[in-house]
Amino acid sequence: MKILVGIKRVVDANIKVRIKADNSAVDVEKLKMVVNPFCEIAIEEALRLKESGVATEVIAVSIGSDSCHEQLRTALALGADRVIHVATDEVIQPLAVAKLFNAIVEQEKPGLVLFGKQSIDGDNNQSGQMLAALSGMAQGTFASEISIEGDEIMVTREVDSGLQKVALKLPAVVTADLRLNEPRYVSLPNLMKAKRKPIESISVAELGIDITPRLSTVTVLNPPERSAGEKVANVAELVEKLKSEGAL
Amino acid sequence: MSILVIAEHNNEELQAATANTLTAAKEIAEKTGSEISLLVAGGNCNAVAEAASAIPGVAQVLLADSPALEKQLPENFAPYLSELVKEKSFTYVIAPSTTQGKNVLPRAAALLDVAQISDITGIVDGDTFVRPIYAGNAMQTLKSSDTIKAMTVRTAAFDPADLTGGSCSVEKLGDAADVGLSRFVSEEVVQSDRPELSNARIIVSGGRGMQSGDNFEMLEKVADKLGAAVGASRAAVDAGYVPNDMQVGQTGKIVAPDLYIAVGISGAIQHLAGMKDSKIIVAINKDEDAPIFNVADYGLVADLFDAVPELDSQL
Ligand SMILES: Cc1cc2nc3c(=O)[nH]c(=O)nc-3n(C[C@H](O)[C@H](O)[C@H](O)COP(=O)(O)OP(=O)(O)OC[C@H]3O[C@@H](n4cnc5c(N)ncnc54)[C@H](O)[C@@H]3O)c2cc1C
Ligand SMILES: Nc1ncnc2c1ncn2[C@@H]1O[C@H](COP(=O)(O)O)[C@@H](O)[C@H]1O
Numbered sequence: 001m002k003i004l005v006g007i008k009r010v011v012d013a014n015i016k017v018r019i020k021a022d023n024s025a026v027d028v029e030k031l032k033m034v035v036n037p038f039c040e041i042a043i044e045e046a047l048r049l050k051e052s053g054v055a056t057e058v059i060a061v062s063i064g065s066d067s068c069h070e071q072l073r074t075a076l077a078l079g080a081d082r083v084i085h086v087a088t089d090e091v092i093q094p095l096a097v098a099k100l101f102n103a104i105v106e107q108e109k110p111g112l113v114l115f116g117k118q119s120i121d122g123d124n125n126q127s128g129q130m131l132a133a134l135s136g137m138a139q140g141t142f143a144s145e146i147s148i149e150g151d152e153i154m155v156t157r158e159v160d161s162g163l164q165k166v167a168l169k170l171p172a173v174v175t176a177d178l179r180l181n182e183p184r185y186v187s188l189p190n191l192m193k194a195k196r197k198p199i200e201s202i203s204v205a206e207l208g209i210d211i212t213p214r215l216s217t218v219t220v221l222n223p224p225e226r227s228a229g230e231k232v233a234n235v236a237e238l239v240e241k242l243k244s245e246g247a248l
Numbered sequence: 249m250s251i252l253v254i255a256e257h258n259n260e261e262l263q264a265a266t267a268n269t270l271t272a273a274k275e276i277a278e279k280t281g282s283e284i285s286l287l288v289a290g291g292n293c294n295a296v297a298e299a300a301s302a303i304p305g306v307a308q309v310l311l312a313d314s315p316a317l318e319k320q321l322p323e324n325f326a327p328y329l330s331e332l333v334k335e336k337s338f339t340y341v342i343a344p345s346t347t348q349g350k351n352v353l354p355r356a357a358a359l360l361d362v363a364q365i366s367d368i369t370g371i372v373d374g375d376t377f378v379r380p381i382y383a384g385n386a387m388q389t390l391k392s393s394d395t396i397k398a399m400t401v402r403t404a405a406f407d408p409a410d411l412t413g414g415s416c417s418v419e420k421l422g423d424a425a426d427v428g429l430s431r432f433v434s435e436e437v438v439q440s441d442r443p444e445l446s447n448a449r450i451i452v453s454g455g456r457g458m459q460s461g462d463n464f465e466m467l468e469k470v471a472d473k474l475g476a477a478v479g480a481s482r483a484a485v486d487a488g489y490v491p492n493d494m495q496v497g498q499t500g501k502i503v504a505p506d507l508y509i510a511v512g513i514s515g516a517i518q519h520l521a522g523m524k525d526s527k528i529i530v531a532i533n534k535d536e537d538a539p540i541f542n543v544a545d546y547g548l549v550a551d552l553f554d555a556v557p558e559l560d561s562q563l
Pocket of ligand 2: 064097114150
């Protein structure tokens with residue numbers, strides 16, 4: 001079984017981003033860029049399925065400018081067999097991500113697609129569900145445990161009320177939550193080796209997909225700032241302050 | 249123009265998220281002169297539709313009561329929903345930003361070939377909406393060019409609407425097909441007598457500093473005296489102290505109670521993303537440089553194992 005993994009290049013989660021002076025966008029220039037943390041979990045799961053003999057090939061795919069070669073090399077260093085770069089310099093929204101992936105799915109015919117549950121820049125939480133819709137596959141979102149049983153995949157989902165387990169027909173789309181696994185680290189020698197491996201590239205035009213954004217950004221502003229309040233000396237003072245504010 | 253709101257429920261009763269979502273829908277309705285229909289989709293969920301018909305400001309309740317929709321599996325629900333939207337020419341389809349809403353709405357939006365706007369926190373006009381990005385470190389205003397607008401609503405950003413006092417009709421819709429792609433297997437619903445995190449007035453949350461699941465009992469005792477819900481940081485959930493449904497943050501639940509008490513939580517941006525809109529924030533942490541103090545209205549630098557029992561005894 002082939003597994004297709006969606007890898008997005010995003011700003012490192014530890015960086016507090018700044019907004020451009022003209023309020024048009026978040027300024028990501030010169031910031032440290034990484035594989036979206038949820039995509040790291042997705043690729044880790046794919047590699048484990050390969051190591052346990054369930055999967056035969058892991059293919060990582062990233063859509064974006066040439067700079068996402070860096071993240072695809074990370075995927076190779078981690079153990080992906082092949083990587084595909086869908087090249088575009090345009091802003092890509094989830095519906096377009098899903099359409100582009102659907103075209104790749106038609107070419108590669110994977111048995112399973114693993115995505116992150118959300119990208120930590122746009123916080124959309126949509127692309128996996130949209131791809132599942134367009135490709136007619138079942139979807140297991142917020143996955144914290146998966147196992148393949150015959151022609152089905154069992155997915156434990158982290159939902160608001162607790163946990164839900166569903167059985168999905170394969171091929172399916174699964175989106176990884178934080179507790180699906182603990183991703184491994186990339187080793188430097190593997191990263192060096194990955195530099196010599198090929199990256200397959202295909203343009204949006206070659207895939208023949210219309211990616212015109214449906215949503216346009218009007219402004220990007222800072223959220224209302226919260227400032228530090230006061231320190232209280234002890235529990236008694238805390239209780240008194242909260243009572244006087246009517247909070248208790 | 250007309251608005252379809254998807255009700256959040258468990259086949260027995262409406263859930264709180266529905267009320268906040270309706271407030272957002274009403275704001276759009278006012279700005280665009282639209283009417284609101286509420287969809288109750290599930291299995292054996294007649295009682296929910298009955299209750300929903302008393303919500304003021306809702307023009308009609310649409311009841312889709314069908315075995316294939318009982319667990320709201322998106323493979324069955326999304327095609328049904330997208331057909332309904334087309335058939336009745338809805339121009340807005342709105343769900344709460346719960347795990348259920350996030351699961352089904354993008355699938356339906358893709359079938360309708362429209363974008364989804366996730367987690368709206370503000371409404372500028374009928375086409376223009378505000379939403380947080382980068383874990384709430386930036387607020388983006390977006391304008392949609394789609395004829396049908398699909399969006400999820402961040403419930404913590406809208407007050408709950410009244411759910412009683414009105415009266416409208418219930419229209420029974422046709423059955424949904426089981427498309428045969430997925431099966432519900434089982435669920436573990438966490439039972440608790442405490443209020444739900446997403447609509448509690450007070451929340452007491454614990455982090456890695458709690459050191460064990462057993463120590464969360466200290467927080468539960470305080471919570472019970474205050475009528476509060478208990479939450480947690482990701483570190484506390486990952487360490488297995490408490491179940492996943494208690495996680496507050498960018499990737500857990502987003503809350504905005506009147507009072508949020510963070511105990512043994514450092515205040516990483518991903519945690520702040522889930523609680524920084526709380527009215528009053530209290531932090532109890534032994535590290536005076538912990539970033540949580542930068543957003544806390546009241547900070548107590550103390551060992552939580554002294555401070556929490558003391559707080560308990562003073563309430
Ligand atoms: C993609 C991504 C998504 C994430 N999503 C979330 C999310 O949704 N929610 C979330 O919470 N985190 C999330 N995180 C994790 C986040 O970055 C932090 O790692 C996490 O919030 C830390 O939890 P903590 O504050 O409990 O633990 P720590 O950072 O370890 O802090 C523990 C605190 O307890 C204090 N302490 C220890 N002992 C005592 C004592 N005896 N008395 C008083 N104080 C004490 C310490 O001083 C310290 O400040 C996410 C991270 C990533 C990368
Ligand atoms: N540009 C992209 N390239 C590759 N995968 C992507 C891209 N955008 C989104 N994805 C996948 O979709 C998931 C969810 O993203 P989103 O819907 O933006 O929150 C990510 O974790 C990725 O797995």
